[in-house]
Amino acid sequence: MRLKPKGRAKRSTERSWRLLYATDFHAGDVVLRKFLNAVPVYEADVAVIGGDLTGKRLAPVVEQAGGWRAEVLGREQTAADEDELTAMVRKIRGLGQYPVVMTAEEYAELLGDGDAVARRFEAEALLQVEEWLALAAERLEPLGVPLYVTGGNDDYFSIEAVLDSASYAINADGKVLEVAPGVQMISCGYGNPTPWPCPRDISEEELGDRLEKMASQLSDPGRAIFNLHVPPFGSGLDVCARLDTSVDPPRPLVGEEINAGSTAVRAAIERYQPAIGLHGHIHESGGIVKIGPTVCVNPGSEYGEGVLRSAVIDFAADGRPSSWQLLSA
């Protein structure tokens, strides 16, 4: 069913307000800080962080006689005093890992207890998200720039409570929100199945139902923003290496690429033809494409390198996007 007429008026190039979008920070402290700093630098009026806030690696910083040691960038490094320890912890956080200072005994216990590792992961993830949200409030509230955040398929369900209790940021997941006059945004951090599987991996059918439930509430889909973590299938924003799932964890097969996007997301975009699609999930497949009249954006992610990849989208007074670009910082 086509909900929008095919023809559109010539788009205005006049900027009324600006949206800054980035995603897949994966505990990358540097990119989160860059994102918050980018809001005034890029003169954004609305900030949106897509899903996958939480990290993939926990880095023990083990006490030893005369200091601490940890693996940093594939090599063991030591810290001799508190200053060096602080620098080491900061560096690890910048890489998108959770540094955990612990005694040799605590480390030995973790090595033999997978459940304890999982609990520690979750605890560190929640703690960091809390810290990030506090920092976001501190930086953005004085600017009056609203921040919308969603979880992603990699994020624990438990961060929902943290997001919901944030003093300033708005948990957008599963909601229909008006982000500017006449412009509504629907958000979904769930994704189609991956080889891992991740906390919010669901079937295409279920994903489609979730999207339909939100999209059907939109008063003007043609001016809406679809903030959906996974990109539309076959869009070019969803190209990644094929994985060998016979090993654990799955590993990429060099030279073999597939489209890993969601057919449900694509169907929703094709049906409702929103103004903008904000996506992420596939880090190496950043770009901007049009699906019908919809401008779909995946800024990509280089969180491990400390590179903030973002999208800036300007909207005209009529609520339609007037220009869009990807940025790296």
Added chain:
Amino acid sequence: MAATTGSAGEPRVQLFSRASSGLIRELSLSDTVWYGVFSGGALFGFVYLFPTPQYLSPGINIPLMLLLTLLYGVVIYFVYAALGSAMPRAGGDYLYETRSLNPLVGFTVPWACQLLFWLTFPPAGAYVLATFGLVPIAQAANAPGVVSWLVSENGLFIVSAVIVAACWALTVTGLHFYRRIQRYVLVPGLVISVLTIIGLLLANFGTNFSSDFDRFQSPALTTRQVAAAAAKAGYHPVGVSLSHTLIWIAVLAAYVPYSMYSAQGLLGEVKGARSLNRLYLTFLAGGVILAIILLALPFVLISHIVGSNFLNQYAWAYGAGLIHPTYLPNIGVFLSMLTSNPLIVSLVALGFIVGGFAIANVVFVNSARVMMAMGLDGSLPRFFSDVSERRHTPVKAATLWSLCALGVSAIFSYVPSWFTIVLIGGAIGSVIVVGVTCLAAAVFPYRAPEIFRASPSGRYKIGSVPLVTVMGILGTVLTGLLVVVALVNSALGLTSTSAHLVLGGAFVTGVIVYAAVRAYRRREGVDTSLAFRYVPPE
């Protein structure tokens, strides 16, 4: 659970991983080193080692020149490793210069020196592939007609066109396919060829080269005729000339230090690019392989077998136009003289075929990424950053660039007077951009202090001066000298009015394109200045 590491005598600290999605494309360290070797042209550099330098710059010491070029590279590698680890993404010189210096400068210099002058590399690669690679094989196969065609204008243009088409196909197919080609075709081909070359040279130590030469060039030319012609041309042996040795660094500087080329093209795809040490060692390893193993060692062996004096006589006699050998004098022909075994000739030629093709292909890979970076910044029209949905590669940009490369190939092939301008101009253009990037490195800690402090090079200082500033100044001065030498020394062929027009015109077009695109994007409502603003990392 994932990666582990360790230190002597201590239990290893282990990172804990959890199941999660998302992968970053990874390029291994060895892939990156070899990419650098091919970026430096591999055996392509031989085209500059004989006979023109010996004729125009008497007393030149080629091994010393290569060693000094590598030392120059040591400075350049640090500059690029420092900037690359601070900004580990695609775009290279364009990225560094726009962010550290100025968007106009950062666009214009790479536009002129890379996007335009890189167009000269496909025909230059075709020249090496045809002359050093295919001609010896045709000779060994006793096919003089093929040899004549390969060295003709039509032959060179057709080979260039085939290379352009192949590079276009590889570029639009995607980097993953190129990686396979590099890993399973180019690298083995180069290694086999170099081992064959060194083996062939060692096996011919102490043999009578004169008879090999006379047999090979019979009946057109003998060593006696070469010596007589050289004497008539005014040749007399001279000692080592440091100044003449230094002059030619200006040309080789575009090749040996270019094992840092991955900073241009693939840095966004290199694993661990945020590590200064890793990048530095990667660039350095490529430089050592290029300068020492691929160029200096074979040249020293050839000089010993052929005799330095005869090398100079041959260069003088040919340069003065007093001899007309059946086969154009070059390093590859010397190698062919040492054996008549078609298999060995073919294995030797393989390295030149691989090197000629690879240097043409590298500029395709890199220019596509630079154009994408420019397009994403809004410095070029969106056309250049459009990515094919099917291929996930910049097909449109690659196609346009290929058509331009075909045009330059035609000039290279059919307008002999432009041959030197195209060949040397491309090399000098590459040096100029390195100099401007060194300047960007020198000011980087002051123009972007927060990014510098957060970068791996931020902790290296000499006194209170950042090391990257010191190396940047050193690199700027050294590169500046090389550029001045190249532009004022007639031996390098860039002192003519037409050469100046080509060089100057390239920069002027850059300014025009930048201004035009910026004005157009502004009309579209896109604020291109956003791309060049600093975002503090704290």
